[in-house]
Amino acid sequence: MAQDICSSPGHGDLPAPAFDMTPTAAKEGEQVILQCQISWKSPVTRIIFCKDGVQVHSLKAQQGKGNYVTFFPMTRESAGTFTCGYQHKDNSNRVRNSALSAPTNLRVTGSGSSSQAGTSTAASVPPATNPQKLHTIIGIIIGVVTLSLLLLLLLIAACAMRKGACRERCQR
Incomplete structure (x- = not known):
């Protein structure tokens, strides 16, 4: 069919x-x-x-x-x-x-040049895998990156607030 x-x-x-x-x-x-x-x-x-x-x-x-x-x-x-x-x-x-x-x-x-043999990026690509697994892995990676960025933004905001509080006290 x-x-x-x-x-x-x-x-x-x-x-x-x-x-x-x-x-x-x-x-x-x-x-x-x-x-x-x-x-x-x-x-x-x-x-x-x-x-x-x-x-x-x-x-x-x-x-x-x-x-x-x-x-x-x-x-x-x-x-x-x-x-x-x-x-x-x-x-x-x-x-x-x-x-x-x-x-x-x-x-x-064409094929890769002989000087690139062994260093081709295609060699590091895994063979065809289950697309569901690939989507799951990509989803996990996106989640980890998003969480890391949120934590970094929180850390930057906390440092900025601390620095601002210090300036107010230090100017007096």
Whole structure:
């Protein structure tokens, strides 16, 4: 069924999702972020990422979630046209497909130079992981950074207040 969605663009009876790719050109060994965003409110069951009309990845949908992200590792064969779509299964187990998103082209810019071998930043990027874990980690990092900034602002405010109180006493 997922193959049908990739090979028949424009034939889905549900609205097309939005698709984004970052970056749209990368070197071999790097990873590209594929993002599919659904705005339709009905429960979605599967998100499908397509390259040149063939499924390259799928994710099980989560209730209430509208943004799905996956990582695509770059190889010589990675260049192509990417889209995404989704499926909805109703109470009668009837599967309906969305139309595919607007296409985005991906270019392979070549491999890293031999002088960068071993020091490439792509080597430090973890392999494609569960997007849910990535979202959780990003959420934790954002929370820690936000809390740290709030504590820093409180510390600055306390120091400013203390300094202001000292000036009033010291001038007398």
